[in-house]
Amino acid sequence: EVQLLESGGGLLQPGGSLRLSCAASGFTFKSFAMSWVRQAPGKGLEWVSGIIGTGGSTNYADSVKGRFTISRDNSKNTLYLQISSLRADDTAVYYCARGRGTSWYKGWDCWGQGTLVTVSS
Amino acid sequence: QSALTQPASVSGSPGQSITISCTGTSSDIGGYKYVSWYQQHPGMAPKLIIYDVDSRPSGVSDRFSGSKSDNTASLTISGLQAEDEADYYCSSYTSSNTLVFGGGTKLTVL
Numbered sequence: 001e002v003q004l005l006e007s008g009g010g011l012l013q014p015g016g017s018l019r020l021s022c023a024a025s026g027f028t029f030k031s032f033a034m035s036w037v038r039q040a041p042g043k044g045l046e047w048v049s050g051i052i053g054t055g056g057s058t059n060y061a062d063s064v065k066g067r068f069t070i071s072r073d074n075s076k077n078t079l080y081l082q083i084s085s086l087r088a089d090d091t092a093v094y095y096c097a098r099g100r101g102t103s104w105y106k107g108w109d110c111w112g113q114g115t116l117v118t119v120s121s
Numbered sequence: 122q123s124a125l126t127q128p129a130s131v132s133g134s135p136g137q138s139i140t141i142s143c144t145g146t147s148s149d150i151g152g153y154k155y156v157s158w159y160q161q162h163p164g165m166a167p168k169l170i171i172y173d174v175d176s177r178p179s180g181v182s183d184r185f186s187g188s189k190s191d192n193t194a195s196l197t198i199s200g201l202q203a204e205d206e207a208d209y210y211c212s213s214y215t216s217s218n219t220l221v222f223g224g225g226t227k228l229t230v231l
């Protein structure tokens with residue numbers, strides 16, 4: 001069974017940093033592009049970042065460029081999102097999602113349950 | 122990159138058909154065949170129901186169909202069922218090599 005399990009969320013202060021993880025199982029992780037998508041409380045979906053299977057190419061939404069870093073460790077079947085200079089508007093549920101094959105932008109067919117990041121002083 | 126435009130809400134009775142529109146520009150929907158639709162029930166993760174404008178993943182009901190004309194994509198749900206009540210989001214690849222979502226549409230089954 002294909003599964004994605006996010007972790008690393010919590011209550012953090014503005015200006016801080018954290019790393020989210022997404023553990024994948026049930027499929028050949030290195031063969032699939034991955035993305036992070038977030039959803040602020042009561043709001044819509046926002047694409048954050050995408051990465052191809054090898055990790056050699058990454059893309060970011062303008063709203064997070066320079067503060068967020070996506071990466072992956074294919075030996076550990078794990079996707080990461082490093083977030084720095086946290087702001088209140090980063091408060092959201094962060095989902096990791098599997099791309100359909102090698103492309104991160106052609107739809108995501110499997111999603112994790114999400115991890116909540118709350119930024120507040 | 123501005124969000125794609127969706128109606129905030131739509132409604133229909135069981136058995137009816139409804140269509141949700143998703144309007145963008147020539148830099149996103151109009152320029153690529155990479156439009157996807159997601160269904161999200163409260164408290165749950167999104168679920169892919171349409172990709173590449175009009176393709177359905179395995180296991181998704183054929184009551185769901187997608188189309189595109191110029192800068193507007195559409196999701197049609199036929200034979201509306203109570204379980205279809207959810208939020209629906211469109212997304213599209215953009216010329217900036219990013220991905221943009223619509224604001225979401227709440228479907229109410231009357």
